Amino acid sequence: ILNVEQSPQSLHVQEGDSTNFTCSFPSSNFYALHWYRWETAKSPEALFVMTLNGDEKKKGRISATLNTKEGYSYLYIKGSQPEDSATYLCASTLTGNQFYFGTGTSLTVIP
C-alpha cells in the first residue's frame, strides 16, 4: 500500500483569496500523480495528470506542480470562487493501474 497524504484536511477561504494545498507521496517507483475535483453527489472530475519531475499544469485559475524527487505536488487556486468549493483528491500510481488516494482536502470558499 502506498501512503499518500494530503494537507490540510479542510480549508476555508474568502472569495477572491488564492490558496494552495499539498499532496505527498513516496518518490520511489513513481509513475504518475493525478488530481481530481470532487463535488458532493457528483463524480470526481479529473483535473491533471502529471508524470515528469518539474511538470506544471494549468486549467483556468487552477494549476499544479510536481516534484517527484522529494515526493510532493501542490495544487494552487488563484482568486477562489464559491464554485471552487469541493474536495480535491490526489492519487499516486506506481504503474498505470492501481491508484493510491489521499484523504482529500475539503475546500470551502466563503462568498
Next chain:
Amino acid sequence: GAVVSQHPSRVICKSGTSVKIECRSLDFQATTMFWYRQFPKKSLMLMATSNEGSKATYEQGVEKDKFLINHASLTLSTLTVTSAHPEDSSFYICSARDGSGRALQFFGPGTRLTVL
C-alpha cells in the same frame, strides 16, 4: 465525454440481504473497471479490478465471495454485496478505464450503502 454512471446512488437494506450496484460507461468502452470503498474520513481504497470477460482481481483483505463482481460487457460492471451486514455500510464508487493506453480513470458518482 468519458461519463460513468452508477446506480443506485443510495440504498438502505436489512442485514442479511444482498445488494447489487451497477457501474456503466456511457460513451466509451471500458476495458477495465475498478471498485473502491471509502469509510468516513478515510481515503478511497481499491477493492478489486475487473477486466471484461475475465474474473476480477481482488485486493488483499477483500472477500471475493462477499463482494461479487461481474464485468460481462464493455460498458457494464456490477458489484453485489452478499449477505450484507452493518459493517459493510460504506460508500462504494466505481471507475472505468478505456483501452487507449492512457492511465486515466473516470469515476461514477458513488453509492452510499447503509445496512441496518
